[in-house]
Amino acid sequence: MSPHVLEPIADAAWPARERKRLGGWRLNATEGFSLRINACWPLGAPDRDPESAIDAVEAFYGQRGLPVRFKLTDGATAPADLADRLERRGYRLHGETLLMTGPVVGVADPEVELSSEPDPAFEALLVASAKGNAADANERLQALGRIPAPARFARLTLDGRTAALGACAVDGEAVGIFGMRTDPGFRRQGLARRVLDSLLAEAGDLGARTAYLQVEDANAPAIALYAARGFSTAYRYRYWSWPARD
Known part of the structure; x- marks a missing residue:
């Protein structure tokens, strides 16, 4: 696109x-x-x-x-x-x-829970990721709550803790990926990939065919993750x- x-x-x-x-x-x-x-x-x-x-x-x-x-x-x-x-x-x-785009191809992970709105556990990890900036966390939570339907919120729980999360917004054949977060104690375990795959699988069921996401140019680990899933830079x-x- x-x-x-x-x-x-x-x-x-x-x-x-x-x-x-x-x-x-x-x-x-x-x-x-x-x-x-x-x-x-x-x-x-x-x-x-x-x-x-x-x-x-x-x-x-x-x-x-x-x-x-x-x-x-x-x-x-x-x-x-x-x-x-x-x-x-x-x-x-x-x-x-x-702005990276990629195919809507993924396999649902049974351990990734999906919902149509963020639950308290989802919100808690997002707030924690703001590193004490309550106003920033509140702004992002409110923005997530304004995503038009159909929206999906994914949460992966390990050892009784919310380990990773993400969200998506489906608009016709396009789906945007937002709010990807991993608890620092669970990083480098492939959890973001599992959340992404589950979101893409759900978006495909909702009719999406092209996925897009925004990632800062300096965020090499995230770019590598998305590139491995078939995403490439569409524009900047x-x-x-x-x-x-x-």
Whole structure:
């Protein structure tokens, strides 16, 4: 799938609390932690000249006390010179991310429990993975709760502990993979692969044919895991933020 097709699907799958449109520009705002739901996605021409549109985006996030952030996607950013315009204003580049796609092929694991909403054990591991940042954990839990149906939440329990988890959002023939986490005490045991396989098997039963996921360019272990499951990079995106990030 091209970014023009897949980016709107990905936007709908991880919904922000507050959303606004400026023509083809999508403004997402939540609590400020998850970058995708706290950024402007300029996927088409804005409804005004670009400089005025940037002014409007800055006002939108400024009114909410959030950093101003743009998510620029290879092959799907409008106008094409937006990065240059942002750089001239003092924005800085960060957070290069791969959008990987792969086949919806997997075998259900009997030890991976699936549900249509996150249960308390699922939530507990997600909160623990936030490393004490309760606001970040809360934002992600709320975003998971906004995933439109059909959504599935996978949890693998070992030795009485939640060892790994993940979630997926099915939209027609596309399925997005989100929230993959493994308890540090259970890493390097192939648990993420088992969770992923179960999610893909379930998504296939729900009609999905193409899976997608986002992974930071620096996360070599995760990229290797997904590549081994047949995923490859479809395109990349990067964030431009102001005030500039270190």
